[in-house]
Amino acid sequence: MLAMPEINYIKHLRENEDLSLSEIARKTGKDWRTVKKYADGDVPTGKIGYRKSGMMVEDGYGEIIDDWLEEDLKVKKKERRTNKVLFEQLQKEHGFPGSYRTVCEYIQHQRPQVKELKAKRYERLEHPPGEAQVDFGNMTIVQNGAYKDIKALILSFPYSNAAFAYPLPAENSECFLESLTRLFHQAGGVPTHLRIDNLTAAVVSIGKRGKRIYTDAFLGFQSHYRFEIQACNPASGHEKGNVEKKVGYTRNNFFVTAPSMEDFEQLAEWLYKQMQKDQKRLHYDKEILIEELWKEDKKCLKVLPSQDLPIFSVSTHKVNKYGEIIVDEEAYVVHKARMKQSLLIKKEWDIFTCFTNDGEILYQESRPYMNKSRVIPWEDILDDWIRKPRSVTYSRHFKHLPTNVQLYLARQKETLQERIIGLKKLLATHTMTEIGEVLSFTNRMDLSPHEVGIILSEKAAYPVKMPEIYTPQVLVNYETDLRLYDQKLFPQAGRSVPIK
Structure with a gap:
């Protein structure tokens, strides 16, 4: 363990001078793993506990085992190495002279501590009324005697644990914004803050220090409905843990036996009623009915605009030599179009329409994913x-x-x-x-x-x-x-x- 002045100096270089771990390691002469431990970890406190001794500690074999145990925590449990495999690997690769029992005793004591050090400690977040989180979930339904894989956009309110869900066929920008509009109407207002992860339907890229570049369509949507965006850090699903759990809850309670669907409007109405019924249960922590807490949440929502924002995208496509245009990676023949003619394609969440530059409609069809199913x-x-x-x-x-x-x-x-x-x-x-x-x-x-x-x-x-x-x-x-x-x-x- 490093002395406290050394730890403070490493943290100073990390936090105030904004150096990378590699730069700190070169400047201090410390091992990169040691630097990472103290630069991004908590300040160590004194402990009274097991005193380490013997060859596992004194000869450095224990540190090797610690690294292996930490590596194994990143893979599935059935893929982790057993005590016997770790012992044989330590013998073969590092010439360990001790016994199998010595290794087992060390692992038995050390494995819980490695798990504790590896586990991230998150603050218990308090969410004020009116804030919401949103995420997609994969669901399966039955339509026309065949399975169909769909998406469901879940809008959850952590304060009350109320949620709304809307089914849609894909995870693109048009579907995301259309379903978000429908969810705002189901909730009866617009959340003050909306927490999202790095959805491709809304985020173009992530720059330095986590700065997001959002799509023009999403920025226009945000401006129209006047909510604030709260972006999650990459690979940090815990920052929107309420909606993550709500996605699994919705799937396990309403889609475990695939429901039948006539069309998306019918399924949306059925799902809305299920989510309304679900509010008649106690909050998992506050011991108050969710529908009662939802009343407080709803008071803080922003008023819906007088008119909804039309959701669509427009792009230009050129007719190829076969008289086709490519939409969503599918080819469609437009008989009324000439070869190499430029057409305007208006994409909505469920259909696309082909226009000439003069505004004449040449072709209209459902988007390809509307008809995809599994037998x-x-x-x-x-x-x-x-x-x-x-x-x-x-x-x-x-x-x-x-x-x-x-x-x-x-x-x-x-x-x-x-x-x-x-x-x-x-x-x-x-x-x-x-x-x-x-x-x-x-x-x-x-x-x-x-x-x-x-x-x-x-x-x-x-x-x-x-x-x-x-x-x-x-x-x-x-x-x-x-x-x-x-x-x-x-x-x-x-x-x-x-x-x-």
């Missing part, structure tokens, strides 16, 4: 159901089957296993949606899977007639009166024989 592994799920048929109706996946397939499986319990086996065979050549369509007729619910397969095969053999869109509407379903032709061909007969 539910029904074959693997059916394998589990074959082994345990009684668990089918209790399974978390049962509600994601088409309604008709659910009824088909629940109709006859005595043939349930047979029907599950049959469904698995049908999935080899047909989708679960196609099977559900065939079972939409009530009289087919008693058919065996083999008979359902025959109907599916016949349906595939005779494709549905394509819709014909060129016939004028006045001629659709028009029936020709052949008696009019008789009048034209035989006018005399028409006069003598009345046409009925």
Whole structure:
């Protein structure tokens, strides 16, 4: 341990002269690790405890073990070295002459102290009402019989522990700002301060001494809604620990069994109601209902502006030789555009629109990520159901089957296993949606899977007639009166024989 004057001098060079650890090490002649320990650590205090002695301390082997224990704390627990591996490595690489028991006793005493020294000590932060934190979370839902990975933006208020969440398809600037606008409306006001980490949707880069360069879109958004930004330091998630925990809480309580989604508006409404219900519980520390504390939080919010800021970005794209433009790394053919023509692309959170320089709309389409999904592994799920048929109706996946397939499986319990086996065979050549369509007729619910397969095969053999869109509407379903032709061909007969 260094003397206190040496420690003070190292801290002076670090704090007042702003020298790097390497520069301090060269100037003082001390080891870089020693300099780091005293430059950035707390001032050491006297301790009464275990007196170190023996070869582990006197010959420097203990310091090597300390370094190895500290390195192992950075990796997963199952990847850390055992006492035996550390002992053998110490023998092989450093010629340790002692026994395995000596190493084990040292590690048993030293490992808790290394953990204590390694662990960062954070101040208990006090958050005044009106301050909020925001972060993204990854969630999974089911849409149209398939898994879909989405994002959820969580806005939490540490004072009351109230939170709001809004689902969105991606983590780009348009989605971030659009969902933040919706969250402000759910909260009924704008937070005084908003703590964020280094989101790529808002931060361009981090300069010296942690100075952030924000995107123009985010700065314009901040100016419009008049909140202050509190940026976290890099790799310092604890500085917004409330929202970090709230992301995990939201996932574990509302998305563990993937909910079904019709569209983002429907899911947002459902999620808002869940977060409102969640406020009817006690605060984890204050022993007061969250909804009561939220009233104090809400009083401190800033008033929403009279009009929301339109959220979109505009960029210029040139049509390539194939008549395509590239949007979000996907190619789209714009038939009305000329090759090498420059188009203005307006990107909103869910759609993009192509304009000419004169403002004419040439093309509009959903952004590519709106239609991305993952197939539910029904074959693997059916394998589990074959082994345990009684668990089918209790399974978390049962509600994601088409309604008709659910009824088909629940109709006859005595043939349930047979029907599950049959469904698995049908999935080899047909989708679960196609099977559900065939079972939409009530009289087919008693058919065996083999008979359902025959109907599916016949349906595939005779494709549905394509819709014909060129016939004028006045001629659709028009029936020709052949008696009019008789009048034209035989006018005399028409006069003598009345046409009925």
